[in-house]
Amino acid sequence: MLEELEIRNLGPIHHAVLDFAPIRHALLDFAPGMTAITGETGAGKSMLLNAIRLISGASADAGRISAGADETRAQGIFAVLDGSKAASIADEAGSGPQDGELFLTRCVPAKGRSRAMLNGHSVPRGVLTELAGELVTIHGQADQLRIASPTRQREFLDAYAGDSATLEAYRTAWRELKAMDEKLAKLQGQEAEARQRADYLKDAIARIDRVAPVSGEDEELKAKRDRIENAAAIAQGVGGAVAALDSAQAGYDDDGGSGVSQLLDRAVQSLRGIRMGGVFEESADRLESIGDEIADVVLSLTRQIDESEDGADLDAINERIHDLDELLRRWGPTLDDVLAWREQAGMELEDLDASPEKIDELGKRRAALLATAVKAAEALHGARVRAAKALGRKVSAELEDLAMAGAGLEVRVVSRLGGPDALDAHGGDDISFLFTPFPGSPQLPMGKSASGGELSRLMLALELAAAERRGTDAPQEGGGNKASGEKNTGDGTGASGDGRSGMTFIFDEVDAGVGGKAAVELGKRLAMLARSAQVIVVTHLAQVASWADAQFVVSKAAGNAGESRPAGVSTSVSRADGDDRVREIARMLSGSESETSLDHARELLAESKL
Structure with a gap:
């Protein structure tokens, strides 16, 4: 206001x-x-x-x-x-x-x-x-008469009809149809660059799929290779450590020497031989606990010796690592990055897939969307026709009271359905407001058929009709x-x-x-x-x-x-x-x-x- x-x-x-x-x-x-x-x-x-x-x-x-x-x-x-x-x-x-x-x-x-x-x-x-x-x-x-344009006339009629649900249903159907048209046009009109991109994605996906990497696999393989290449040093080092900790596990007899485990056992037996409890029993318990920890360490080390890598194929491991490194250089830096790129590339390739099968599939989906849009346009047409008749009658009656006897307004709604370019963003109708200023006058478009008054x-009269409709x-x-x-x-x-x-x-x-x-x-x-x-x-x-x-x-x-x-x-x-x-x-x-x-x-x- x-x-x-x-x-x-x-x-x-x-x-x-x-x-x-x-x-x-x-x-x-x-x-x-x-x-x-x-x-x-x-x-x-x-x-x-x-x-x-x-x-x-x-x-x-x-x-x-x-x-x-x-x-x-x-x-x-x-x-x-x-x-x-x-x-x-x-x-x-x-x-x-x-x-x-x-x-x-x-x-x-x-x-x-x-x-x-x-x-x-x-x-x-x-x-x-x-x-x-x-x-x-x-x-x-x-x-300039605002409502003289077809756009304003359509907007006025739709507002007068007040059927927002039908109008929004058509707009939704139209947006979905246009989105599908754009997708199809993109596929059908792909240029060389787009096709090259699709070819690159296909080759890259095939290369990754041939290697079939697993998350963290490269680190595990490199650790395994290091173990194989240092197997002798590992065996010598572990053997010496086990011998120092437990002579029995190292293969020595009782006279061959004593490891830490044997010495701890002797200490425990000596303390328990006192048989007075107190600090002596407590010390014996603590030494037994230490002995258990040392036994676990000895067991873990001996397993390393038992798990011999002599039978592993070092050449096969190196070849696998090489294949994984090639993937990392292109799409890394980690195998997780490679796998994520592979997933994204697959989705992009699907959008770029212009194969006849893909286009045919989208064509069928478009036909379904078109049918939905046409049905929505027919419903919108019906609402507009009903509103047009009511608006024309009301405005003509108002003109009679405004010293314009014999004047009249016809709101014409002509459907384009069934013809070329039947639908647009606003439906499938051509809408025109035709004014007859006096009896015997031909119907003329608004803005071209009357004086300023x-x-x-x-x-x-139009605004009064709209106010009543509201x-x-x-x-x-x-x-x-x-x-x-x-x-x-x-x-x-x-x-x-x-x-x-x-x-x-x-x-x-x-x-x-x-x-x-x-x-x-x-x-x-x-x-x-x-x-x-x-x-x-x-x-x-x-x-x-x-x-x-x-x-x-x-x-x-x-x-x-x-x-x-x-x-x-x-x-x-x-x-x-x-x-x-x-x-x-x-x-x-x-x-x-x-x-x-x-x-x-x-x-x-x-x-x-x-």
Whole structure:
């Protein structure tokens, strides 16, 4: 919702007939609901829209700067919800909402480049354009009709249909189909480099598989080779050690010498022979324990002698070590690394496998995915057709009440299924909004078939239909908010929480060619839409302005010379409340403030309630 708009030194765009005066400074505090912008013809109401276009990222023109000023500046403050798309865009731009608000600013100097700012930080102009697309919609002849494009029409119809589950089911099926298409295209269109990579992987995997390494095998083999190569030294060393520890195990007789084990046995027997217990028994026990440890060492050493490597094939071991070293040099440094590379290479090779069998397998899988996508597209088509009929009926009925009797909208949904290029990312339908502005007129695409006022009323009818579909009471008569003092909260939540009700709709020229009862109905319809979204309308009709919750008056005023402000005529903007508003409505009705026109104005304001 637009909370505040501040304008400084904004000059008019040159007009061949009307003499507009610049806006030196204006500050408009907007509220939820409906706001009317009024003023005499030529007062400069359109400059307010120019300011909003500036902060929406429109092209800058130094000619907009008022005479004598160095720059023109426009700033809009918008309330946004956490988690909304606008908040996400701002976060991605590096300047998220501050206390739930976004500050969009545009400065256009007399010389040099314009500056776009978000929350006081410079950003590309495109960021303001993207943000404004989520915050503001201007419906007027001077603006490109957003919904004139097939993309916008499809998005509007899908939002109106409200069948998010069917739409997401199709999007999921489409993503899976496209992923398979990319995989097949990659396989079928492999270049020489890809084929060489596949050949290399095949050779490498075959080489590793021939060797069939086992984790840690190389270290074990090298230890075994060392034992074989040093077998004589090992035997001599172990034999001497065993002889010193246990002469019996070394093969000596009792007279040949005594080892450590025999000496310990003698010591134990001597101590136990004392037969007094105490320290003597304790010492004997400790020596026996030492003897057991020595016996274990002797047993381990004698096993080394018994496990003779004489029968091992040293040449075979060296050849195996050589084969493993070759693998380590290529894909090491450890055998675990070699085995991990082998596993990864196998998966990569599977993706690069462009064999006829592989392509045939993927082709069958693609056919299944295509069938799923077509089925989802058919379901989406059905939902769109139902929504299109309902939308066309509703908009045509609204147009009847907006002084466009005989006008109508047909939303056409044509399926492409069964033909070439049947599916795309958004389904299998061609969607077009065809407008008939008056009886007997041929159906023409929106944007090419109506005047600015007719287009604005058509857009109002579309927005009313959308508001009703969201579950709000915008198009429902009775239970009026103004009669009870109830106002739109402006929190942007809406009944459905789809976020669209957080949009600010600005209507310009919506009352062109309208008068009498039709003007009253137009104002009423705008007030209805304002119950689910913020509405700002530029109007010259009292019957429309009287329905607004707030009213601003644009007028010309004589300026005074001062700091950086040249004397002359300028445009002022002021809020009309109480008697001021009655006088403005009276002026709009009859051009005077007679008692009769004032009474008529009070009566009109009293009657303009939902």
